[in-house]
Amino acid sequence: MTEIGYYSVLTAFFLSGYSALIAFFGIRGRKGNLVASAENAAYAVFGFLTIASFVLIYALVTRDFQIEYVARYTSNGLPMTYTIAAFYAGQKGSLLLWGWLLSIFAAIVTFQNRKKNRELLPYVLTVLMTVTMFFTFLMVFVTNPFETFNYRPPDGQGLNPLLQNPGMLFHPPTLFIGYVGLTVPFGFAIAALITGRLDAVWIKTTRKWTIVAWFFLTAGNMLGMEWAYVELGWGGYWAWDPVENASFMPWIIATAYLHSVMIQEKRGMLKVWNIVLIIFSFLMTLFGTFITRSGLIASVHSFGESSLGWIFLIFLIASLLISLTLLIRRLPQLKSKNQLDSFLSKESSFLYNNLLLVGIAFTVLWGTLFPIISEAIRGVKITVGPPFFNAVITPIGLGLLFLMGICPLIAWRRSSVSNFLKKFFIPSTAAVAGAFVLFIVGIRLFYTLISYALCIFVLITLFFEFFYGTRTRHSVFKEGYHKALWNLVVRNKRRYGGYVVHFGVVLVFISLSANTFNLEKQITLKKGELFSFKEYKIRYDSLVNYPTAIKHVVAATLSIFNNEHKVAVLVPEKTLFKSQEQPTTEVAIHTTLKEDLYVILAGYGEDWITLKVLINPLVVWLWIGGVVMGLGTLIVMLPDRRGQSESKRKSVVRF
């Protein structure tokens, strides 16, 4: 069975190479039959990688420990869901998943464009198939996921307990889809550069694919944060680790692109900039893999160091050089159609927003690479940790928040100053008043205060945007308020979906700013003893100690009282998996809209336990904000209801 997997990957490797070459020469020589053959080859690559993936899944499910990969990441006692999730628990499986997703996307792109973009498609196919070939190359020649032992171990080593969390089922695949999704826009950008068809068509397709990739990247990052929060047991969800940065950078660059693309669509400006953003968002996905695999940067998640990282670097540099050469060749054709008309215009606020987003991306890149740079230049390894990122990114982030509030107030091309000030007055007054109230209440931290003032500002401008829009529809079209609101959103999906995303971002900001109020205490309790922490009382009731089939669990039962009312029973645990040597801490969290009570069982003895207790305010709003961002993106992605009347109406902002 395993050979089937290997040979399928091998076949996919040759076919993707064939497809890439023949698509390129087919369109160059304008030979339609060659292009058609390349398309069939792309479908076949998808078929063979699907076979390979199913072979691996089959081997996992049947626990065929003769395959090294299966033996390393699963064991007999592992629940079925995690056994399947072990597909991407290791490097080899991740590569297979990446290649498979890429081939799926290539097949979708080919199918979608079978009747349109015929000039671009062969080049897009060349790019996608080249990247697929790169991944299949790694699997065939560097790390074969189907490698076997010449004996059959009775049991596998099992999955790292940290990975045995529902987060494992959703976070990695979502992030992978996001990563892979960014390859498609890159393909279109390269195709546009090669053909010189640099106008509306490619930008329209690219935008749609980027928003899909962005959706998955957002979801993937959010899920990752949630996972870290409930599983890693240090009370936080983001530590600016190189691995996290690697998934944050493509996201932030894609965000910049999604904003700046509007300027190109509306005003024909920023063409070079958009291409650069697309190229870099793709390169960042490779870069992330490079830094995590090469062992170049000391990360807490030290991945298995291997030559793989360096192969990625070579591929990255090659992609960078090719894209930049193509870009420079086309520079004369990428002149802006228009000039910036006024500084008080949507364009300029978008420009500034892009500057800030790219600034964030650059800061993260710089901070991630700083240890290497300092070692190369000064000979000492200097690291920068979360304090650096927080110090630099907080002010830039607040600047972005401010723009988010300003932008809806101004129109394209130009707004008159007096009109702007009139609009600006109510939200800004409210923001200042809100900040004043918070100051009185006792929030004295500068950034926190500014952040909440800006959040109020943005919320009010967003509210007015919906309110006036609905009222206008109501008075112009004589629609009822509900219907007017509904039509407002449905007919202007991009604009109002975007506002919904912004609303989610505000919620995220509200939650992040509350981090400054986190409280933390360590306490040793005897049985029956009470411990007060703010308005909470924690009573230690009992400690149980029991073995299960695969692990040994020590669990403390705690009663939680809030102002004398019993609100919850929390059971923080320490578990020792039989196949693993290290214990795993399972935290217990009592979540309310106001704050999370986060309890870690740090140590235990005969009649006592030691707890670490944290109160993290407003954490739940981070997850709510994430969901709202996702919903907003879904509104933007919603297909047109009246698509049948004319497909070209899509993407038109409807009145």
Added chain:
Amino acid sequence: MKKRKVKIFIISLVTLSIFGYLIYAGIRDTMTYYLTVSEVLAKPLQSFEEVVRVGGNVYADSVKWDAKDLRLYFKMKDEKASLNVEYRGVVPDSFKPGREVILEGVYRGEGKFIATTIMPKCASKYE
């Protein structure tokens, strides 16, 4: 048109220099040296405040853990030298004798290191 270009240029320049300053100040205020155990010992003591990061291995038989007070004592070593490390707090799950760890904390002289953070290089299987 000329005037506008100058304006754009100035605004971008101002923004970029703000970025530059933020990054510069951020690094100046928050940078920590990443040293090996012998480098820590060899380094002249400038102050008892300076936070450094040290990488090394946990000496196998040296770990003492007071679960009640959450105090951890262990020796960390590299090829040449060793440090006596003191730490208070929750010990990360993957901390284990023999394993490579990164510590953040303050060197107090005479081989004594007060760690504020322990970051085990978890041989994370999620590769």
Added chain:
Amino acid sequence: MLEYFILIGLVLFAGCWILSPILKSNSTDSAIILKTDEALGQLEYEKKEAYAAIRELEFDENMGKISKEDFGALKKQYMLDAVHYLKKIDELQENKSKAKALGEEEIIDQIEKEISSLRHGGSSKQKDVFCVQCGTKSPPNRRFCSSCGAKI
């Protein structure tokens, strides 16, 4: 053993399928559509964008985001953009349908009509029209048939 035969069979099948378009030489051009259609599609897209900009502008004006003077000036600019695209579309289509070019005034009239019909969206009472030449259904206010290019 069986699985090997299946795999070899699949590889052979895929090989034949991939090579079949090359062996059938009559399909040479079908995979690459002529350039003018794409150019037309792009112009249509730009035109729609211009229309959308006008509608958004009007909406902004209704919401009071923009002053009267700004509105007038901007709308004129956007209109000129739209006229530009419409003319280009006409030029391209002329090659196919020999339609008569319209004057600027007529075009602006046309734009106003199209925008107002788009604005009312689905609630529009206008029915789809059918081409007299070939019978293809077109949306209201379409000046030319999307399939054969005849004037409607």
